[in-house]
Structure formats: C-alpha cells, structure tokens
Amino acid sequence: MAASVSSTRSPAAPTALRPAAGRPRSAPLRQAVSVVLLIALWQALSEWFADPTVVPSPGAVVSRTGELVASGGLLQDAAATLGRVVIGYVLGAVLGVAFGLLIGWFGWMERLLGPSLNFVRSIPPIAWVPFSIIVFGIGEGSKYAIIVYLVFIVLALSAAAGVRETPRIRVRAAQALGAGRRAVLLRVILPSAFPFILTGLGVALNLAFMAVVSAELIGARSGLGHVITHAQAMFETDTMLVGILSLGVVGGLFGRGADWLIRRGLGRFSNRVA
Amino acid sequence: MTRPNRIGWARAGFVVGAVLLPLATWELLSRAVLNPNLVPPPSVVAATAAGMLADGELFAHTTISLRRIFVGFSLGSVIGIAVGLAAASSPFIWDALRPLLAVCSTVPPIALIPLAMLWFGIDEFARLFLIVYLAAVLMIPSTVNGVRSIPAIRLRAAESLGARRARIYLGVVLPDALPSILSGLRITLGFCFMVVVAAEMIGASSGIGYLIMQSRYYALTTKMFVGILVLGVLGMGFDTIFRRLVAGLLPRFAVEKRTG
Numbered sequence: 001m002a003a004s005v006s007s008t009r010s011p012a013a014p015t016a017l018r019p020a021a022g023r024p025r026s027a028p029l030r031q032a033v034s035v036v037l038l039i040a041l042w043q044a045l046s047e048w049f050a051d052p053t054v055v056p057s058p059g060a061v062v063s064r065t066g067e068l069v070a071s072g073g074l075l076q077d078a079a080a081t082l083g084r085v086v087i088g089y090v091l092g093a094v095l096g097v098a099f100g101l102l103i104g105w106f107g108w109m110e111r112l113l114g115p116s117l118n119f120v121r122s123i124p125p126i127a128w129v130p131f132s133i134i135v136f137g138i139g140e141g142s143k144y145a146i147i148v149y150l151v152f153i154v155l156a157l158s159a160a161a162g163v164r165e166t167p168r169i170r171v172r173a174a175q176a177l178g179a180g181r182r183a184v185l186l187r188v189i190l191p192s193a194f195p196f197i198l199t200g201l202g203v204a205l206n207l208a209f210m211a212v213v214s215a216e217l218i219g220a221r222s223g224l225g226h227v228i229t230h231a232q233a234m235f236e237t238d239t240m241l242v243g244i245l246s247l248g249v250v251g252g253l254f255g256r257g258a259d260w261l262i263r264r265g266l267g268r269f270s271n272r273v274a
Numbered sequence: 275m276t277r278p279n280r281i282g283w284a285r286a287g288f289v290v291g292a293v294l295l296p297l298a299t300w301e302l303l304s305r306a307v308l309n310p311n312l313v314p315p316p317s318v319v320a321a322t323a324a325g326m327l328a329d330g331e332l333f334a335h336t337t338i339s340l341r342r343i344f345v346g347f348s349l350g351s352v353i354g355i356a357v358g359l360a361a362a363s364s365p366f367i368w369d370a371l372r373p374l375l376a377v378c379s380t381v382p383p384i385a386l387i388p389l390a391m392l393w394f395g396i397d398e399f400a401r402l403f404l405i406v407y408l409a410a411v412l413m414i415p416s417t418v419n420g421v422r423s424i425p426a427i428r429l430r431a432a433e434s435l436g437a438r439r440a441r442i443y444l445g446v447v448l449p450d451a452l453p454s455i456l457s458g459l460r461i462t463l464g465f466c467f468m469v470v471v472a473a474e475m476i477g478a479s480s481g482i483g484y485l486i487m488q489s490r491y492y493a494l495t496t497k498m499f500v501g502i503l504v505l506g507v508l509g510m511g512f513d514t515i516f517r518r519l520v521a522g523l524l525p526r527f528a529v530e531k532r533t534g
Contacts (some may be wrong), residue, residue, distance in 0.1 A: 053392075108288070112291050117505050124509070127502045130475075133490070134312065210382050
C-alpha cells in the first residue's frame with residue numbers, strides 16, 4: 001500500500017539501486033543503532049588496549065569533559081578560539097569585499113593583481129603560521145593575521161568575480177536612466193555581485209576555522225588547539241579527545257550560526273537581483 | 275600576417291605587469307619599509323631557492339611531500355568511492371555510516387594530527403593513516419550525492435533493457451556520478467595537500483612543511499619563503515591539472531546527460 005502511494009508521487013528507483021532515502025521512518029532507528037554500536041566498539045577497543053593513553057574509554061572522556069567544563073578551563077579555551085575566528089573573519093571579510101569591489105570596478109587592477117591573489121590563495125594557510133608568529137608574536141596578533149589574510153583573499157577574489165560578472169546591460173541601463181557612478185556601484189553592481197560574495201563568505205567560514213586551529217596547534221597559549229597540543233605533551237589522551245570533539249562542536253556551531261546569520265541578514269540583498 | 279595587434283600587445287603587457295608589479299612592490303617594501311631580514315626581498319628569495327635547487331635540498335623535500343600526498347590521496351579516494359558506491363545502493367549501510375561521518379566531517383582534520391602522532395609516533399604511517407582517513411571521509415558523501423542525483427528513469431531504462439547490476443553500475447551509475455565524484459576529488463586533493471603540509475610541520479623530519487618549520491627555529495625567513503612559494507606553485511599545479519582533467523573527461527559524459 002505504502003509503496004503504491006509513494007510511487008504515484010515520485011517514481012521509485014529500481015530495487016537494485018534504490019536511493020538510500022527510501023524509507024525515512026526507519027532511518028532514525030538505524031542511525032540510533034549505529035551510534036550505540038559505535039560507542040560499544042569504542043568501549044571494546046579501550047578494554048582491548050587496556051591503556052588509557054592509547055584509547056581512553058568513552059566514560060573517561062565524558063567525565064574528563066565534566067571536569068574541564070566545571071573548572072571553566074574548557075569554556076575559556078573555546079571562547080578564545082571562537083573570539084579569534086569571529087574577529088578575524090569579520091575584519092577580513094569587510095576588507096576583502098571592499099578591496100574586491102575596488103579591483104573589480106577598475107578592471108585593470110584586477111588583471112594586474114588577480115593572478116598573484118590566486119597564487120597566494122593556493123598556499124595552505126598553515127604554511128604562514130611560523131612567519132606570522134615571528135612577525136606578530138605568539139599572542140593574538142599572529143592568529144588574527146592568519147585569519148584576516150585568508151578571509152581577505154577569498155572575499156577579494158569572489159567580490160571581484162561578482163563585479164566582473166555583472167551584466168553590462170544592467171550597468172548601461174542604469175547609466176542611461178541617469179545614474180551616477182555611486183548609484184551604479186551601490187544599486188547595480190553591489191547587488192549583482194552579492195551572490196558571489198555570499199558564496200565567498202561560506203567558503204571562507206570553513207577555511208577560517210581550519211586556519212585558527214592550525215595556528216593554535218603550532219604556537220598558542222590558549223584556545224582549543226592549545227588544549228590538544230598540551231594534552232599531547234602530557235600524554236593525556238582523554239583531554240586530547242575532549243579538545244578534538246570540542247573543536248568539532250564549536251566549529252559546527254560556528255558554521256551553522258554564521259551560515260544562518262549570513263543568509264538571514266544578507267540573503268535578502270541578493271534577492272533583489274532576480 | 276600573424277602580427278600581434280594592439281589588443282594582443284595589451285594582453286601581453288598585462289601578463290608581464292601581473293608578474294612584475296607585485297614582485298617589484300614586494301622588493302621595494304622589503305628593502306625600504308620593512309626589515310629585509312624579517313621579510314626577505316624576492317631577489318634574495320630567488321637566490322636562496324637557486325642554491326637550494328642546486329644542492330638538491332629543495333627537490334628532496336618536494337618529492338617526499340608529493341609522494342605523501344599522492345599515495346594517501348589515491349588510496350583514500352579509492353576506499354571512499356568504493357564505500358560511497360556501496361552506501362548509495364544500500365540504505366542500511368548509509369544510515370549506519372551517517373552518524374560516524376557527521377562526527378568525522380565536523381572535526382577539523384588538522385586537529386587529528388596530534389592524535390595520529392600519539393598512536394603511530396612520527397612514523398610515515400601516522401601521516402598515511404591521516405591522509406587516507408581524510409580522503410575517504412571526504413569522498414564518501416560526494417560519491418553518494420553523485421549516485422543519488424541520477425534520474426531514476428535512466429536506471430529503469432537500463433534495467434528494462436535487460437542490463438544486469440554490474441552493467442548498470444559501470445554503464446549508468448559510474449558515468450552519471452562522475453561529475454560529482456570529480457569535483458569531490460578536486461576538493462579532497464586540496465585538503466590532502468593542506469593536511470600533509472600541516473602534518474609535516476607538526477611532526478616530521480622531511481618534506482616542505484618540515485622545511486618551513488625548521489627554518490623557524492633558526493629564524494631563516496628566506497628559506498621559509500622558498501618553502502611557502504613552492505607550496506603555492508604545487509597548489510596551483512594541482513588545480514590546473516585537475517581542471518584540465520575534468521575538462522577532458524567531463525564533456526563525454528555531461529553532454530549525454532543533458533540531452534538524456
């Protein structure tokens with residue numbers, strides 16, 4: 001019965017290759033079973049190795065998380081990491097968009113600077129961390145520098161591409177209707193470039209998080225990356241896992257939150273284009 | 275006849291300008307404004323690079339990094355694509371994998387480097403494990419998405435024409451999923467590159483990442499810049515090769531898909 005109903009809506013794939021989202025009702029159950037099995041496997045591994053510095057048990061990691069949260073240390077480090085990403089990201093995004101619009105507006109600037117920006121963009125950001133530490137010190141400066149640099153380049157390139165891809169006919173139509181340069185830039189080019197800028201903001205989000213983690217792993221006195229390297233030095237594998245999982249959680253929350261903010265706060269500007 | 279016209283000259287001028295202008299700015303800034311010991315001018319970097327090329331140091335580190343990237347990337351991608359194909363055809367496997375993948379994809383791979391070192395030491399195996407893991411985790415979702423986006427009617431057409439499972443896989447599923455798989459491979463290669471460099475910086479005794487990190491202890495920023503520039507060349511090279519590859523491979527399949 002259910003099969004015939006669903007087949008009238010969307011034709012079912014052949015049985016041999018039915019897509020995985022076949023029966024949504026049983027999917028949560030299977031996923032729950034899978035989670036339980038994974039945790040059981042983890043527990044079994046920790047029993048097998050019987051050495052908490054190799055594989056700490058799930059229980060040990062949970063209680064370690066409790067301790068670290070209760071002492072306030074974990075939250076402080078998470079706040080340090082998050083603060084670096086947010087400040088660096090916003091600063092880099094604002095500067096990058098402004099620069100991208102500028103070089104896109106003056107086409108010759110983009111032709112002169114675009115190739116080197118693309119070259120620099122293909123360097124893994126972590127490679128700059130030692131240099132950044134030499135120049136800006138081991139404190140916050142070197143972290144901000146890495147994130148600002150990375151976000152700046154991504155957004156400069158996408159904003160410039162957005163300006164370049166603006167249909168000439170729109171610009172001419174606006175000019176024919178008497179718009180000045182300011183009006184053309186703000187009312188025509190900026191909205192046209194907006195989808196590109198939004199894409200760039202999304203890409204930069206993940207890269208910024210990667211960058212802050214790598215900067216903290218190589219040299220920092222606080223932050224979740226520092227929690228991990230410190231735990232490595234002390235052979236506290238449970239603390240290391242807490243750090244790694246916290247990074248996953250913070251990164252996921254940051255990504256979701258920023259994505260929501262970007263689409264909620266900025267998405268409406270790009271609707272005007274259509 | 276084929277004398278370059280004015281537009282051709284202008285284009286050539288831009289190409290030369292795009293190379294010379296940033297280099298000249300860098301040279302000037304480093305010599306006149308900044309500290310040349312801290313930010314070495316490009317002429318000094320080039321001379322150092324020439325020296326490192328001559329004594330084989332640069333070549334040795336580069337080949338080691340490249341080998342690490344390619345072995346890990348190809349092994350991990352093959353595993354990821356195979357698991358992805360299996361997951362795409364079985365809701366059981368897919369649902370079982372999803373929680374694990376959700377955890378793996380939110381944890382930044384660079385953060386796993388200390389864990390890999392703790393388990394496997396600073397052995398070559400630690401890096402191999404990390405890169406294979408990363409490539410597999412990244413390739414599973416893009417393979418599954420590629421297979422899932424295949425219109426059911428194409429599968430049914432193949433089935434009703436009497437094709438068996440293996441034939442459907444090779445003739446319909448794989449070619450149709452290829453665009454998604456290829457774009458996944460491109461992203462995966464970029465990530466593998468990044469993580470190999472990171473792993474070499476954090477715990478290794480060879481490779482471009484090690485070269486950069488080692489220069490830090492002696493504050494030899496010139497060598498550091500040589501390493502950074504080599505990474506830029508490699509990163510651009512990967513992307514160019516991949517773009518060419520995709521341009522060569524895709525039309526064969528993509529055109530058919532559009533008309534069908």
